[in-house]
Amino acid sequence: MQIRRRRSSFWRVWGSALVSIGALVVIAAAAALMMFAASAAEAQEIPRRHDGRPDLSGTYDIATLTPAQRPDRFGDRLELTQEEAKALAEHWSTNFDKDHAPSDPNREAPPKGGTGIYAPEFTGAAGKVGGYNAFFVDIGTGAFQLDGKYRTSIVTDPPDGRYPPLSELGQERSKRVAPFRHENTGTAWWLELPVGPYDDHELRPLAERCILTRGASGPPSMPGMYNNLKTIVQTDTHVMILIEWMHDVRIIRLDSEHLPDTIRNWSGDSIGWWEGDTLVVETKNFREIPGSVTRGSRDMRVTERFSRIDAENLRYEFTVEDPAYETAWSGEYPWPATSHKLYEYACHEGNYAFGNIMRGARLLEREAIEQGTSGGSTGD
The missing domain is CATH 1.20.5 (Single alpha-helices involved in coiled-coils or other helix-helix interfaces)
Structure with missing residues (x-):
């Protein structure tokens, strides 16, 4: 018992x-089921195409007061405080209002030749000879946020948020461009150079010729001083990005191979593929831009990642591998959706200044020849 x-x-x-x-x-x-249901509900919150892929289509305004490179005072600090972000927005708002004040009709004329865009006192477009004021500028009204935090810079790697030092190749390119970076003295200083920046219209910067602004067009695509809209159109086989500034178009072939190395474009050759809900785009086969140090070499390779934060906003990440720099560098920032329409940036049709630039150069050269002098050094 x-x-x-x-x-x-x-x-x-x-x-x-x-x-x-x-x-x-x-x-x-039950807990796992609840988590799965929450995850599924969250996944359904972003728009998707018929094949289940995230729909990235839309128009986005990437204007932001957050700079590409981090100001030195922040060191390795990635984020701004709420107070710092508020102060930045207020500072820009004050300057914006000041620049909109009526012009003084009795103000003095600008100095001959302007101040030159490389002069220390240069503060605006066109070398202070009557260029753009704040009315034409659209750089946003505040710093951007990612993951609920304001950022100090777009560049995130290196940790100091700044471009890496130039490599030997980059320094050599910089030496070739250096003679072209000259204060505008109102003289034909370039006559002392074997090849001057005004000897041929094709030697002028691509942006000045209304052809391309690689910073805005990308890759990587970066916010600019104005016209920061991007429109994405997505199909099963391609993704198209229409860039407002210079009215440029990027065509990204999905699940494709790169073109032969002999075929090169200003914006490179882009192919893309999906990794989960992220569109990965790889671009290579660039043409080197004349007179540029910071816009990438012909052997640059850029990897971009597009993903949806929510139904309205995209997260844009990029990594640049370029032998012109000592190391690769990366960055990220949001692409917020906008209801604004992207209109044609009709640059070439109104680019009357370009003809005047070349005519002005011929005038200064004639004056220098008549006086028997080029009127200045190269600034080396």
Whole structure:
């Protein structure tokens, strides 16, 4: 009888334990189901195409007061405080209002030749000879946020948020461009150079010729001083990005191969593929831009990642591998959706200044020849 009682007690205890374990399993399964349901609901919140891929289509305004490179005072600090972000927005708002004040009709004329865009006192477009004021500029009204935090810069790697040092190749390119970076003295200083920046219209910067602004067009695509809209159109086989500034178009072939190395474009050759819900785009086969140091070499390779933050906003990430720099560098920032329409940036049709630039150069050269002097050094 004693043995039976012990056995009976044993089974009662063991049975209770099994019931407890079973309850825990049920609770864990229910919790997992709830997490799965929440995850599924979250995944359904972003727009998707018929094939289940995220729909990236839309128009986005990437204007932001956050700079590409981090100001030195922030060091390795990635984020701004709420107070710093507010102060930045207020500072720009004050300057914007000041620049909109009526012009003084009795103000003095600008110095001959302007101040030159490389002069220390240069603060605006066209070398202070009557260029753009704040009316024409659209750089946003505040710093951008990612993951609920304001950022100090777009560049995130290196950790100091700044471009890496130039490599030997980059320094050599910089030396070739250096003679072209000259203060505008109103003289034909370039006559002392073997090849001057005004000797041929094709030697002028691509942006000045209304052909391309690689910073705005990308890759990587960066916010500019104005016209920061991007429109994405997505199909099963291609993704098209229409860039407002210079009215440029990027065509990204999905699940394709790169063109032969002999075929090169200003914006490179882009192919893309999906990694989960992220569109990865790789671009290579660039043409080197004349007179540029910071806009990438012909051997640059850029990897971009587009993903949806929510139904309205994209997350844009990029990594640049360029032998012109000592190391690769990366960055990220949001692409917020906008209801604004992207209109044609009709640059070439109104680019009357370009003809005047070349005519002005010929005039200064004639004056220098008549005076028997080029009127200045190269600034080396």
